[in-house]
Amino acid sequence: MSKMITITINGRDYKVEPNQTIMQAADKLGFKIPRLCYHPKLSIEGACRVCIVEVEGQRNFIASCSFPVSDGMKIKTNTHALRRARRDIVELIIDNHPMDCHTCDRDGNCELQRLAASMGIRARHFVGERKRYAEDLSSVAVIRNPEKCILCGRCVRMCSEIQQVHNLTQAHRGFKTVVMPAYDLPMAESVCTACGQCINVCPTAAFLEKNHTQELFEQLNNPDVVKVAQFAPSVRAAIGEAFGLPVGQNMEGQLVAALRKLGFDYVFDTQFGADLTIMEEANEFLERLQNKGTLPMITSCSSAWMKCLEQFYPDLIDNVSTCKSPMSMLGAMIKTYFAEKMGIDPKKIFSTAAMCCTAKKYEAQRPELMFDGMRGVDISVTTREIAWMIKSAGIDFVNIQPEKADEPLGLSSGAGAIFGATGGVMEAAIRTAYELYTGQTLVDIEVDAVRGLKGVKEGSLTMDGQEIRVAVAHGLGNACKLLEIVRQDPQRYHFIEIMGCPGGCIGGGGQPYAGVNAIPLDDEALKKRAQALYDLDRGKTIRRSHDNPDVQKLYKEFLQHPLSSVSHKYLHTHYQAKLPKGIIPKEAKRNEVTL
């Protein structure tokens, strides 16, 4: 440990570690200096100046997010002059912001609103010219509203530093600065992967998911359709947060009950789709392994990753599994197997997916995933949207009596549950592939090597004397590092899992906003959400996808066997290179990955 130094905050001395910023030191001592553009996972921007403090001997106020502590430093965080300056800074931001809080999507969930309240801003002192821009509604998943943007730059840094997508930039300068894709292209024509992480880190409503709640309410009131819902593993692990519950509660039963109360006739579980995905994917992997197919095989569940693949890594398309995602597999089974079984005209089924994801909105309308002229999923809504619908319909979500999902597509194994956490698909696939390949039972089914929040994880297992090397990456920036290794050394791995969002689906772009005093995508919160899924897995008797009796029944009655021609028709697809082509800068690849 390096030598401790002494700093004074508001007249009291504290021993602190050197080599940290004033803000970091103050945080640990319980002084939460107000802030806006700062995010612990992103580079320091120092743009908003909200986090200013007084440092003795310095002529001006200092941005505490970017200034290191030093021995003997005397800091004040809350003087009269500071409070006034901070309030003026926030007032000037608000002056250039539409004053339409009560009709805004982020009302009650907006950092700027909270900040203004904490500054005691209760009147407008500066009224002047304000920027006015049109909304970019082009994308089916992520909409951009520059009028609400306060230019903190978190979205730009998220998109570039964490995701390595580099879709956003602060174009033009001064008063005319606007966050936009290259050439001011509409989001739909840009390299945006629809991951929605810009929404997660935006303090205001400058980025939002395309809202599908009104359309869904209309369908729920349509007497001529059969309303079918499915929900992703990570939705149950996070939706409680939207109702003020602590992070990491599994709300599966409550969610099923609430979806029924909303008007859905049947509620199925995307975890069943996950089990089905594992049946197909594990068999596809073994087939590639035995018949010298293209390896490493890379997972294809994450829709943001699929869009990224087509634009950034077209050279790796053959490596990616042909399996559709659990959502799309289940969607296909709803409109074929289930419809047939129940004697319902599939064209009369309205299929809804509640997802932790914004990119699923893009996936749902992909022509590549259609079959018999139909979409498997008609509408995909985010955790935030479904939580809002439940509130709006006056359903007492927290106290509701839990219910079970419907047969025949509602029962799932523990392997299906852990899909939501990074490494979960790999772990689930190993559980099944090992047993299919060796014919023996895998005793230790919890694969610790692929669990946790390390950016790139690797592990290996031995199947009948053959070493299988696997790797897992979450967040597209980590994926970029791993895929660079694959490009240079294609023999290094056999099987790779990639998830587009930090932490996997639990950190998806559609998850509830961080609450008061919480940080978006905070590691501790991600771990708790993941733990909810791992606990769900442990609590189940059936923990392997191939042991799911309803999956077995589905194969017997409809699909015949994994990779059959019926499976190929409904559960598999192919992707193609798409424009505009994405470019990852050299410096991102320069960072050596140490494993």
Next chain:
Amino acid sequence: MTELAQDKMTTLREFMAEVRQKDYSESYLIAVLHKAQELFGYVPRQVMDEVAEILQIPTAHIWGVATFYHYFNLEPIGRHTISVCMGTACYVKGAKQILDVLKSELGVEVGKTTDDMLFTLQEARCLGACGIAPVMMIDDKIYGELDAKKTVDIINQYRKADSESRKV
């Protein structure tokens, strides 16, 4: 692209090939954009796409740089660029009126080019010729102590010279 533009593109590619040999070649982006503007008169989108591909810089970064600096034109510019100095001294001496005269005489707003592609009208901050304020610069020539009539006369000289050069 026309044949002429292809030649220019080849020159730009050669310039980028040199740049690529250097360490941290992406930091030469501004130099490359300067070269592009020198060759094409502006920075076309097609050129930015090519720069992105060759230097491996995301197009959003290039767009951010190209829009940040007023120097870079993102649309084709006229054969002559008029920069009206809006610095303090010129402003006090009536630069705004000079600009208004030019706007109505040319029928374009600031930053735009006349339909005949003869003039592009721009504003400039202090050109360093405060002693003869108000001033404007056409290409690299300074015109000082302007008034409305003098300004229009100068514009007409350029128009005349241009139409004569076209007859030849």
